[in-house]
Amino acid sequence: MRFREIVDSIAKACGWQVSTERTGALSIEVPTGSGRSQIVLITEDQDIAEQQIVRYWSVIGPADDIEFRKCLEENARLCYGAFALKDDQLVLMDTQLVQDADPMEVGAAIGNLAAYADRYERDLFGVDKY
Numbered sequence: 781m782r783f784r785e786i787v788d789s790i791a792k793a794c795g796w797q798v799s800t801e802r803t804g805a806l807s808i809e810v811p812t813g814s815g816r817s818q819i820v821l822i823t824e825d826q827d828i829a830e831q832q833i834v835r836y837w838s839v840i841g842p843a844d845d846i847e848f849r850k851c852l853e854e855n856a857r858l859c860y861g862a863f864a865l866k867d868d869q870l871v872l873m874d875t876q877l878v879q880d881a882d883p884m885e886v887g888a889a890i891g892n893l894a895a896y897a898d899r900y901e902r903d904l905f906g907v908d909k910y
Contacts, residue, residue, distance in 0.1 A: 783834060783878050783886075787822065790887040810894035816908045818894040818901070824878070832878040836889055837864070837871045838897035839910040846870050846904075860892040870904075872897040 787806060791798045797809040806822040820838045827833050843865050851863035851870070861874035872893055876885070901910060 783824075783881050786881055786883050786886050787890075790883060790890065794887065794891070796890075808890055808894075810891060812895055812898040816898055816902070818898040819910055820890050820894050820897075822890075825875075827875075827877075833875050834878055834881070835873065835875050836861070836893050837866060837873040838893050839866075840870045840872060840897050840900045841905040841907070841910070843868050843870045858896065860889065860896060870900075872900070 784806070787808070788798060790796070791808060795811075799807045801807050801821070804823070808820045808822070809817050810820055811817045818838055820836055823835050825833050825835050840863075855862045858872075861872040864871050864873040866873070874889055874893055876889060897910070898908070901907060
């Protein structure tokens with residue numbers, strides 16, 4: 781099963797909306813409870829050994845005025861993903877080998893990244909923008 785087929789089947793089973801961005805990234809809107817949702821983006825890449833990977837990320841908010849030391853300390857406690865900077869945005873990001881892509885793990889990665897990113901978006905910025 782191709783990775784996109786895995787994502788589409790998980791999204792259908794979970795009722796998530798999937799679209800393709802202009803950049804080619806997959807965009808998945810994941811409901812996170814209390815009327816909130818979070819967008820998780822997925823792009824393909826290669827690791828240093830030239831193995832195909834996917835990169836998951838979800839925007840939390842603008843990187844301006846963020847205490848990066850606190851983000852790095854929080855990285856040590858996160859079960860899924862890590863804080864990163866992408867295009868001047870604070871994001872949660874995770875990666876996965878495509879060849880090992882298991883539908884249960886892909887679904888867990890998307891769902892957990894969305895839940896954590898939404899929590900930090902709410903706690904740090906008080907909004908539901910991303």
